[in-house]
Amino acid sequence: MKRLPWIRAAQTVTLTATTVLAVGQANPATASDNGLSIRPAMGWSSWSFVRRTPTEAAIKAQADALRSSGIAAHGFVYVNLDDFWMKCDSNGPVVDGNGRWVVDTAKFPDGMKALADYVHADGLKFGLYVTPGIAQNAVTKNTPIAGTSHHATDIAVTSTSEKNYNCKHMYGIDYSKAGAQEFVDSWAAQFASWGVDYLKIDGVGSSDIPDVKAWASALRASGRPINYALSNNLAIADAATWKQYANSWRTQGDVECYCGPGANGSGYPITDWPHVSARFATAASWQPYAGPGGWNDLDSLEVGNGDQIGLTADQRRSQFTLWSMAASPLLLGTDLTHLDSTDKAMLTNDRLIGVDQDGVAAKRIVNSGNNQVFSKREADGSYVVALFNTATTGSSTVSVSWSQVGFTGSAAVTDLWSGSSQGTVSGSYSATLRPGETRLIRAVPAGGGGVTVEAEASGNTLAGAAATAACSTCSGGAKVRFIGNGAANYETINNVTAGAAGNHQLTITYEVDGTRTFYVSVNGGTPVQVPVTGTSWSAPAHATVTVALAAGTNSLTFSNPSAYAPDLDQISVS
Structure with a gap:
């Protein structure tokens, strides 16, 4: 946070918890309720290294290496097959009798269920890949939708092309039409029957929210717990939607540099420092949306093959550190059959893994x-x-x-x-x-020191119009505005801990141009007026008051029933 050479202090007021403040309860956006990914997923994905040439043998080899190297014992359990598993012709994905993609048996002669069974036999979990929409081949053939009297042409929007990076030729789906949800349900049921444990739906944009909802419903109805991941470069404006329906969402484009010597930039190096360092800003801006059941995905973790990856050892440690601090899924993109000893030591450092798996985004x-x-x-x-x-x-x-x-x-x-x-x-x-x-x-x-809580922290309660906003000069890069101007618009900062009951010093960091007033209550007690003054909406100022806290966990509510309060940046309690 930018520290100013001056501090404007409000009058000192003692706050006590004597009566209940009569305000409504907030309805914050909730995380996906499928019971999965209580902590970020860990494993390996085929895209970075295997990329466009996955085969049954290659995926089995990586699964075996994940187990035999001992990395799986540290929590890396998913083996995710990305794009290029489906068969294509000149009109896009080849489909079965119900319009669903078919496996390219030249690459996977035993089929997906056999591959999933092999991965499961290694004590691991199997992931697969899909993109939104319905295949052009399904529409051309007007394939029936399994379990219904409807057909592909009943639900397809042929004027809309869905993003597909391999076969292309995918049409949109009109989810208001009968048979649309049933089509996705049948596809999810097929994946479940194959033994899929993780599904990445790629090429998702804000226009695909109906697909995101449909797949969320279908996976829940499939009868199998399937971790649900969205990709890529999703809009932060729709973060609450991604959080509601999915277990993870890609916050940026690909971490791969596509600067290798092979076709389409394949081969080493896999990435470079600019592609990794660009994640610092997105980790900061997306932080409020991470939590149990739903995580900000910074893309593949490129640790495993030493310097040839395109990063120095210092940079690889920095990537692992940032991913862990962000509580991002840890999905390796490297060749596990040729692990570098330095990198293996990184990947088996349980202190680092614990930072990722604590379920808190920094x-x-x-x-x-x-x-x-x-x-x-x-x-x-x-x-x-x-x-x-x-x-x-x-x-x-x-x-x-x-x-x-x-x-x-x-x-x-x-x-x-x-x-x-x-x-x-x-x-x-x-x-x-x-x-x-x-x-x-x-x-x-030592000795139960004070605590600081950001106004935009995910554990706080925002009610009514109160909302998070970006703020480049604020601590954490964000603040909460539109507090007040009515009793329904308030923020409660939860989980303010005190080692002992009694008076504590509360420092309020805020932004305002002029004079406005906070009403502050402790643990639902009588709200007390705290007038403050500032010189700019982009210059943090500070006010210090005394509050009476209970031992243990407390809550502080900021409101103003009749006028707007200042923007709230953070609070600190000594």
């Missing part, structure tokens, strides 16, 4: 050129902090104060890459980093 708290810092608070009250130098030349000293992280005082620090203790560190933490290097630490506050 906020960016320092964004200063090549110096980047992300932080998150885990359930046990410890903080995980990642410092990065994203430059390609020159070392840099990256620093962060504990108050920026979310507490005050001192902390016991552990380096999570090495596992070594850094001792007790007071006030702030710094590291001098090589270009592309990262430092990942766990900080355990």
Whole structure:
């Protein structure tokens, strides 16, 4: 967060919890309710390395390597077959008698069920790939829709071309027509019968939301738990929709550079640093939408084959660190049959995996050129902090104060890459980093230090018109606006912890041009007026008041029944 040389303080007010504030409850967007992906998926995907030439033998070899290398024992369990498994002719995907893609038996002579069975026998899970719409060949043949009296031409929108990267020739589907949902249901049922555990639907854009909903319904009705992933470069404007229906969603384009010597840029290098470093901004902007059941997918993790991947060892550690801090799915894109020993040590570092699997997406708290810092608070009250130098030349000293992280005082620090203790560190933490290097630490506050919560944090409650907005000068890159101007428009910051009951100092960070007023209540108590002043909607200012908190978890509600309050950036409690 940008720190200003001045602080404007409101009058000191003591807040107590005596009566209940009569306001309605919020209805925040919920995560997918299919019971899957409570933590981000981990495994391997064929696209980065195998790419356009998948075969039955190649997928089996990667599955065997995932198991025999010991990586699967650390949680990497999905073996996902991406594009180019289906048979194509000049009119697009070849279809079966019910309009569904057929397997290219030249590549997969035993079929998909046999391949899934093989993967399952390795103790792993099997994933597959599809794109929205219905094949042109199905419409040309007017194939019947399984279990109905309807046919392909009854549901196809031939004026709409759906994105398909391999065979092309896919039409849109009109989901208002009878038979449309049943078509997708029959396809999902077929995948379930093959033993599919993970389904990636690719080429999805905002215009495909009806397809996203239809596939979500079909997978739930299939009788098999199937992790549901959306791809790629999805619009953040529709993030609440992706979160409602899917278990993960690609936040950006491909991480592959397509700069290898083979056809279509295949071969090594698989990626490069610009394609990885571009994820720092999207990890920050998408952070509020991640949580149990639904995750921001930063694309394949390109760790496994050493420097030939196109990244230095420092850059590979930085990629793994960023993905883990973002709680992204960890889907390897490398050749597991030729693992590099340095990279294998990275992939079997359970401290790093634990950071990913804690189910918390980190906020960016320092964004200063090549110096980047992300932080998150885990359930046990410890903080995980990642410092990065994203430059390609020159070392840099990256620093962060504990108050920026979310507490005050001192902390016991552990380096999570090495596992070594850094001792007790007071006030702030710094590291001098090589270009592309990262430092990942766990900080355990000493003596129950304070807590800082971002207004846009996913665990908070936004009611009525209150909404998250981007803010380049704000902590974490976002704030909450449209609080107030009516009792129904408010924000409750939940999970504010206090080690002991009593008075605590509350620092409110906000943006406003002029004078406005917050009404603040603790644990639903009587709201108290806190007038504040600022000079700009893009310059964070601070007000400090005293609040009486209960021991343990508390909530703070910000409102204004008659006028708009300032924009809320974050709160800190000592």
